[in-house]
Each structure stands twice: as structure tokens, then as C-alpha cells.
Amino acid sequence: MNRKRMVAIIVVVLILLTAIMTLVTYNKFKNEDVKDVGITKDEKVNGLNFTDTTFKEKESQYVLQMNVTNPSKKEIDLKEVDIVLKDKDGKEIATLLGYIGEPMKANEIRTMTINAAMDLSKVKSKTIKVKK
DSSP states (O other): OOHHHHHHHHHHHHHHHHHHHHHHHHHHHHHHTOOOHHHHOOEEETTEEEEEEEEEEETTEEEEEEEEEOOSSSOBOOOEEEEEEEOTTSOEEEEEEEEOOSOBOTTOEEEEEEEEOSOOTTOOEEEEEEOO
């Protein structure tokens, strides 16, 4: 083989290795924030839909974020909910306060964000309940 062909083959192999390493690294970081499906499942409470939940650790805090939607044609007045976090055995780890605020108008969507400065690394599921 001549020298030019050998250099071309080496360059192609290096490009392929770089592409593979980039994809593997991207998928690792992309999936790093994904928690158990139980924590991200959609729920309906008192006529409101709680959807698109994300649960991430950020700067020694856990951040739980979800959309709250009023799919009805009337206003719904539910100011607060309890978000019960459980481990893989169903044992309660913590209860967080979810603040919705003012009554939600028909078809309104809000984003609820809850920060918790505690270890929630064992959380695998959540249940949303009306605040008593």
C-alpha cells in the first residue's frame, strides 16, 4: 500500500472512533437525569392534570418540575397539593408541598417547580394528593 492510502485509512478510522465516542458520551449524559418511570408518570387530581414531570439533582438539591393543566371548561380552585415521594418498596421518603396558587382558569397550563435540599436519591415514585 502506498503512503497516501495508509494515511487516508488512519484518518477515516480516527473520525469513526471520535464519532462513536461522542455518541456514547452524549447518551450517557442524556440518560443521567432520567429517574424511575414511577416518578415521571402523569397523574390527575381534583380535575387537574400533572404531566411532563422531570426530577433532577442540581447543585446538591433535587428539583421536581411538572406541568399542571386544567383541561375542563370551568375554573378549578386547588391551591396546594402534597407530593408524596416513595422508595422502590413503596415506603414514604418525604412529602413535598406543591404550590399551585390562584384558581386555574379553563384550559390554563402552569409549571410547578419544587426544590428540595435533602437526599432524594432513593425516590422511585410519587403520588399527588389534595393538601389537607
